[in-house]
Amino acid sequence: MGIFIDRVEWVDKSDKLDDLLRKAALVTTEPMEQGFEAEVIKINIEKESYVWKVWNKRSKPDIRFQFHLLNALYQQGVSVSKPVGWGIDANADHVLLTTFDGIPVHKLSDQKMTEMAKLLAHIHRIRVEELGNLRLPQHDFIDYFYPGVKEHADIYQAVTSLVPLIPIKQDCIIHGDFHLKNILEEQDRITVIDWTNAQIGDARYDFVWSLILMKLYIPERYAAVFRSAYLLEHPIQEKELAVFEALACLRWTLLNRYGGTPSGPDTIERLKSLVTHNPFLQECGFTDIPIKNRE
Template identity: 40%
Template sequence: MIEISEIRWQEGGSFVDALLTPGSAYTMASLISGLEAEVVKISVADNHAVLKVWNRESKSDVGLQYYLLRILSAQGIAVSQPLGYGLDLEGNPVLLTPYDGQPLQKLNKSILSTLVRNLIEIHRFPISELKGLSLPQYDFVRYFFPLIEKHEDIKLLLEQLVPKVNMRQNCMIHGDYNLGNILYLNGKYSIIDWTNIQLGDSRYDAAWSILLMKVYAGERNGSTYQSLFMDEGAFAADDFELFEALACLRWILLSRIAPELSKGRGILTRARSILKNNPYLPEDLLA
């Protein structure tokens, strides 16, 4: 587990000061972590924070995340107010945020509606309000489809579909808005994991989120979630199936790279149902 004293802090406030005070008593406990980072909960008396340390393979711009979250939280967007950032001794990026609870365990239409509005607020946030921060822009296929050259069937479909959608890079997107990245505590929602922050297409960002909702939270929740995005005007009438196809292709690719993504009761059945009902995708992609 990381040593707090070894972090070279670039920015920090009272919580960081408390951690660095000689003789400070704090506890650390590991939280569920992904492939890209180690995540720990730090407690100082009754105050709690979360420290995320990216590994060498994941070159996250932690400074961008820190200043972005500071701006968004000040504007009332549902994100954590950052507490500090820096580098560990190996040069790995480190971000400290408040402990904002656990991922949502129960869903209903009201909660889903809140989740939809929170993402749309991000998409509609004026880029001019970022006060000089420059969001990165990436090639869509290269960024979202790693190792695509090894998967010719998906590559060929992408070559057919991407030119049809007139992909935009005109707004801020989260890049991985899913239930695991939405925390809830004492009536407050917090969107976490801004590793994929960039200028992109809100339609793809929403479609990816809808796909994950359908696959992991069930068809009923997914359909309600999709309808709520439609009600907010997130898609033109003929856009959704194209962007759903792109999102589905990404999920299939990632599940081939990391098979654990498709493990679990009903996951493959729901994914196959999406394939069956999308006119742009062959059913045998998950054969």
């Protein structure tokens, strides 16, 4: 993929981009791990590195919103990538240029899990009005997080029986997909990326979705550290936790049926254990889990 930062129609940009454009001929590139929605390239200009993300696949999110959200969060002291510019390339695809902030966390520790928990709690404490005129989207909870669920009667019945137990709030900023592949580390700093799903939503759901992913994919002790550290910052009642854990398990199962979740050697067994030990899933009769196992 050719990177031509001087051939993009830049819509919004920082002062830094003007400096980079003067050095466009010096750009070199390195491959990066690819996402489902966009192509991602690391670009280097002299001694500085950046991330070039181009949405040239099916997904067409609002990149203008992402640029301004990152800028607002950065100004609030949240550990996010600093946006450099966004625009439209020669293929009419949207491009976002940000600072390069490391690679996904691989080696876990109690300290890192605690830092992640505090970062998520920090995000949830930011008042929407602190972001100025930025308008965060609000979505129907079931329609957004359970796309096509009506085609899966067992999951739909369970979700619709659980949601009324704990009314969904829309009172804070949520990331929407806070997991290890969206958390980078460089030296002693961690950074959260990929704000495609950012919206006004329920902090309890945002936290529990992250927690369930950790319970499915990483050693239990580290998930437990993340859980404890977050709840010290942002207490949640046990009943609420259990209901949202049930909802998170249902969402993972739905996405798995669409082929949208990775599976490790014991992921499915972990999921089955979570379902078996969740009283709300047992009460609504969701015990049989037809899944798409791609181990």
